[in-house]
Each structure stands twice: as C-alpha cells, then as structure tokens.
Amino acid sequence: MSDLIPDAVKIGRRKFFTKMGIFLSGFLGVVISIPVIGALLTPLLKKTPIVWRSVGSVDDFEIGKTVLVTFQDASPLPWSGPTSQSGSWLRRTSEDEFHAFSINCTHLGCPVRWIADADLFLCPCHGGVYNQDGSYAAGPPPKGLVKYPVRIRKDEVEIMASPLPITRL
C-alpha cells in the first residue's frame, strides 16, 4: 500500500512532523518559563503601597538634634524577621520642620554614623562625609544623603516607608 504514496509526500510528512515536534516543544518551554521568570521578577512587579510610619511624638525630638529612628518597611513579608526594618537619621530643625535622612551612604549604601559633637555623618566603608543637613562634605560619595518624606500628623512624626535609595550613574 505504501508503494502507492509518492516519496515526495513521505519525506514532506516527515519534515512536517519533525518541525511540528520541535515547535511544540519550544512553545511548551516558553509557556513553562513564564511562571519561572515570574518568580524571579515578582519583586519588580509588585506594587508597593504608600505607608506612613510613626517614629514618635513631636515632643520626643529636641530642636537641633539628630537621632536614629527605625521603622517597618512598607509591606514586609511575614518571614522577614529583623530585615523588615529601615533606619533614618531624623533631625528637627525647628518647631515643625523635620528632615529624615536615609542611613545609606550615596556611595555604595553602607550605613553612615552621626557624630553629634562634630556635626558630621561619617561612613565606615570608604570614608564618605556629610554635613548636618545631609549635603556632601568629603570623600567618594557622588552626592548628599537622600531624604525620606516626613510629615507631622496629630502630633506624631511620620516617615514614609521608602525604597532603598539607589545612586544612578
């Protein structure tokens, strides 16, 4: 019976099925990759809510002083443990004016230390220095400290839980 089928058709069918098999496998590979890549990219695609965290009442902070405050991230995962914390150097400059500096040095992210008597922020990693208003003073950082949004609500000082500041090119 197969003698009646011309060779051209036999080979054509073989090629067709070969290509079909490869195409289907490739297609399935792509389909399976979608949730895999999704898992890798989830943190980039999640929408972070805007959350204001209270760090104390207005009276807790002396004018002209800079203190370290810590607060929870905007939407931490339940198993984050201590890593759900963020820190900020909070400076009260007047009755109702607060500045919340990110503790991350703008050079490569190490936590800066406030030296009260010297009125300077010093970074332990590569020696970056910032003035009390967060502006750049000396060392490798390309710019001053990043500021987090801060507001006063009902006598409470609130900082907006913000992303880690990332220095661009």
Place this chain on the structure above:
Amino acid sequence: MNKLKSLWHWFDDRTGLSDTIRPLAKHLVPPDSKWTYVFGSATLFTFILQVITGVALSLLYQPTSETAYQSLKYISTEAPLGSILRGIHFFGASAMILLIGIHMIRVYLSASYKYPREMSWISGVILLGLTLGMGFTGQLLRWDSNGVWSAVVAAEQMGRVPIIGVWIARFILAGETLGGATLSRFFSFHVFLIPALLFGIIGLHVFLVFRNGISEPPEAGRLVKPDEYRTWYEKMLEKKGVPFWPDAAWRDMLFGLGVVIVILILAVVKGAPEIGAPPDPANIHTNPRPDWYLLWYFALFALMPRSIESVVIVFGPLLAITVLILLPIFFNRGERHPMRRPWSIGIVLFIITMIITLWSEGAKSPWSPDFSTQPLPAKVVGQVNADARAGAGLFYDKGCQFCHSIEGHGGHRGPDLTYVADRLTLDQMTIRIANGGKNMPPFGEKLSEKEMNAILSFLQTRTSGK
C-alpha cells in the same frame, strides 16, 4: 571474597564502568607535564569539598531572613563539629578562589589557551566568574548585621548601570528594600542556580581536557600552527606519552591531599568568621567588609578617583571579561613560551602587584574613620596651657581624631598630626581646618572662633622639638 569479585564483575559488565573509566584514566599525557599542572585538579577537588560541606550545612541552615541568624548561631555553637564544618566551607572557598587564580596564571603564562584549547580558556573564564559569584553569594548567606550589607552594596553597584540599573538593583534585593525575599534569592542562587551552571561548565571544561589533550610544556621557538598541531600532538603522544594514571595523576593526588589537609588545619585552628549582630538593616554600628578574596575590589572603590567611579563600576568588569574571552580568539597561534612573550610576564606581574597592593590596603582600610578611638591620654597631650588642653579635648569631640592620629591614637584617613607644627605654619593650619581638603570636610562653619583658637593652640604644641 570470590562472591564480592563476581558481584563486581556483574555490576561492571552491566554498567560498563571500567570500560568507560579506564581509557580516561590511562589517556596519554606529555611526559614533562609536572608540578605546574596540578592546580586545575586542585580547584576541582576543592569544589567537590565545597559541595559536600555545603550539603552538610544545608541540613542545618534555615534560609529565611527571620531564622537564618539563629540557625547560624546554632551551627557555630551547638551543632556537633558545626563550627569546623563552617570553617572547612569558608577556607575551602578561599582555597578554591586562590587556586583558580594560580591555575589561570599558569595557563596564561604557558599560553595553553592557544589552538586547539581556546574553548577550555573561554569556559574557564566563565567558571572564574561563577566561582567569584559563589564566593559573594556565600558570604551573604552568613546573614548577620554585616551580611545584609553585601546585598545592599551589590545592589548599589548595579544601580550605576545606565537605564536598567535600578531594576537590576531591585532584582538583586528582591524588592524595593532589603527584606524577607532577599535571602531566599541568594540562597537559591548559591545552592541551586550557580552550582547547576558550575556542574555543566566544569563538565565541558574537563571533557575538553580529554578531547584536546593536556598541553605539552611550551618550548621557545616551537610555534603553534593550527593546521599542523593536532597531527603533531598525536604523534608526540604516541612516541613519548605516558598514561595519566598513575604516571601524572600521583602529583595531582598528592597536591590535592595537601590542599585539603591545609584547609582542615585552618578550619580547626582559625575557624570560620565570627557571626556578628542580627541582620538588622537599621543597625548603624556595622563595619561592612567583603571576605578577603574581594578585599582588593573594596579597596579599589575607596581609592579610585570619584569622578570616574560610575564608569569603572559598570565598564570595568565588562571590559575585563571581554578582554579575557577574546584573548584566545585573537592570539591563538605562534609562540607559547613566556620568555618569547614578555608582555605576558609583564601583565601577570602587574596584575599580581595591583591585587596584592589593593589587598593590603583593603586589610588596613586607612580610609575608614576609626570610631573606636578614645580621647588622647594626658601624657600624650603633655604639659600645655589651658587653651591647648581644651583644644585637645575638641580634637576628639569635633571628630578630628576619627581621621587623624596623634602618637598612634586615632584614624589614618588623613595625615598623621603628631608633629604637624613642624610642617605647617599657623596660617596653613587655619586654612586647612576652615576649608577642608581632598577628603576632609570644611570645619569653618562648625567651629566658633574660640574653639578654632583652642584647637590651633593644641596643634601648635605638636612638635618634635627640633
């Protein structure tokens, strides 16, 4: 005994084990490939050691941000021989990176990357990158107050990449901030993804050794000619080749054994790095440092001129990888002996000198302010008037001592001021303090006139008396 033998024969016949292994073990190698050839296998042995100790550690380690720290403490203090396990894994990592460097230098100097072994070199470069990646992600799994900063610093470096930098940074952190997902990401990379790639590419790398043969030691004047080489090599092996096992393998075994023994001794005597405070990214009392094999890179960021930094961070590694991968493409023939390739010796010496210098600077890290310094003791201040004594107090309070030393007390960011009065006039001192300097902030507006005068009085007493 006979039962065992027949059992073995059955197993061997059905699996073909000795038929597969024998030709590999007995494959011919050049007779004069001797002690300089042990470093590749030594790297492989340390890798196997890492996999074994890594699996053991993964039985105890808890890879969530919340519990990793507790499990690390458990491994280090309570689990039987847990701290030694950690020690072997840490020194094994160090050994692997050191050996990969030596192996790479040996291959480069003897130009074994030339035809037909170009792919061995290229796969090797990829393995180098992956190994450094393992070292980096591994340090991070030591999830204490310093470990979290490895993730942050890596993310910040990636942030400098144009256009997509912030996305890469957030990809690394697994979020907008460091958090619960960050550790899981690095755990997956360190335990699953990168090892899978390593297994595959090591497989290729070792296969190529069998396919292309071990390179013969270079001879000055004997040029690599691609159209003639393979035939020449086969003939040479037929004439003088020796079976790898045992004629050459004994050196690999001995050296590999030595490496593992040294790792064990270090693990028992010195032990793995201490676990610090819990991984709180709001803890400002940290001194983030990479492990020793990346300390030179850390030093580079402190010492590099500020203006070129972003460019170096992004394009430096890219340039290095491109140059390395293209090496055997452009230079795959000709002389192999280092004496006929003086540039190769120069380049290796330059790179070794650069890395060692940066390493020692990184270890000292003089650019880090010394936060632990204490106010100058009375005998260092000496018999001085009241103004100068007040100045000595301000020298500490105002932060000068974090960066400047006097008689060994203080930091090394700035010049030593023990005898500064011999070098600078009063005017010069005033200008420097008021305006700052290259890495020094200006203090002009931070000091009252009285404070400035007190400090100047103090500094003027800093003389050797000559």
